[in-house]
Amino acid sequence: MSVLPDPGATRAVLIGTSRYEHLEPLPAVSNNLTALAEALSEPSSWGLPPDHCTTLSDPTTAEMTMTAVREAAEEARDTVLVYFAGHGLVDPEGDLYLAMPQSRQQRVETGLSYRWLRQALLAGRAERCVVVLDCCYSGLALGAMGTADLADQASVEGTFLLAAAAETRTALAPPGEPFTAFTGELLYALQRGIPNGPELLEFGALYRHMRNRLAAKGRPTPQARDRNTGAQLALGRNPAYLPATASTLPGGNEHASERSWPKPSGIRTTRGFFKSLADVRVTSGLTHQMVSERSGGRIAPGTVSRLLNRESLPKTWSTTAVYLSACGVPDRQVAEWHAVWMRLLADTATVAAPLTTPQPRKEQRPTMLQRLAGRVPRRSRDTRSGSS
Known part of the structure; x- marks a missing residue:
């Protein structure tokens, strides 16, 4: 059954790198982050409050990024979503790493290894995990997310990974368009809906819809993998939904x-x-x-x-x-x-009812005025004089 997550128990981390020291800039990525954050806050979508959706634009270090991901994975009880847009790079061992502003080709230490993201999600307490990667070679992540090591965790109800391109294909940022090709299609689906689609925009239905539309335009086709009920998690209501009868x-x-x-x-x-x-x-x-x-x-x-x-x-x-x-x-x-x-x-x-522990009654010390007037209580006098 389709389900929208509880916004009070859900967290999202949106990561994007648009400016690079050694790679081609991707200005559309900045627009991706702003638009997606706004979409996730809409009542027709997840209705996330601002403090439940962290946006990292051009993060300077991998440590900064991983801190945000770990906090989100730890705080979420329902769903945690991690989104990345930017350059995707491949290390010498053939693994995916996500480019930071200072990243270089074949230098995994200058970027963010996808394995680190996966490990942070494994250590979290959310029942559902969603990863959306809008970068080149993002299909490489399909071999890590969704396999037994994540889906077999007792606390995981469902996982879904949506990647913008196959493991050997580059993603696309069309010149002159406000968004990258993949995220632009995702935002369009949230705004316009899926004709003849389900009442809720499940990730499984979104993936099939986006794949068809992007393929028809001759653009890179997304890849996806899900386990358990991950594909039934919805990203919002379908604006194009019409009752059957x-x-x-x-x-x-x-x-x-x-x-x-x-x-x-x-x-x-x-x-x-x-x-x-x-x-x-x-x-x-x-x-x-x-x-x-x-x-x-x-x-x-x-x-x-x-x-x-x-x-x-x-x-x-x-x-x-x-x-x-x-x-x-x-x-x-x-x-x-x-x-x-x-x-x-x-x-x-x-x-609302904090526990209170009765405190022992403190002995009241005589005031200066009492001492000067000679009206010091007997017990206080004994204490000062050392009497027993």
């Missing part, structure tokens, strides 16, 4: 159970709860006014808006339950939502 149009509820409702079981954080709650309305195709009408007037349009724009969990369940039912969510899934709400509420209460 009239019965699934807004206002119809006959086939509500067949829709791709957000999966409550994948929610880990309060931010993810409200992101998925908003996705429910989008999936239903209903406006705030229509949700109100279908609730029989139990919740007003303004109440719907306030519910979806909250930052803290509601203390009572009734409004959320009415909202979900009015959108058409099946009763069984409403019960799953309720269980998630109770779990998050309990977690919030635990965090």
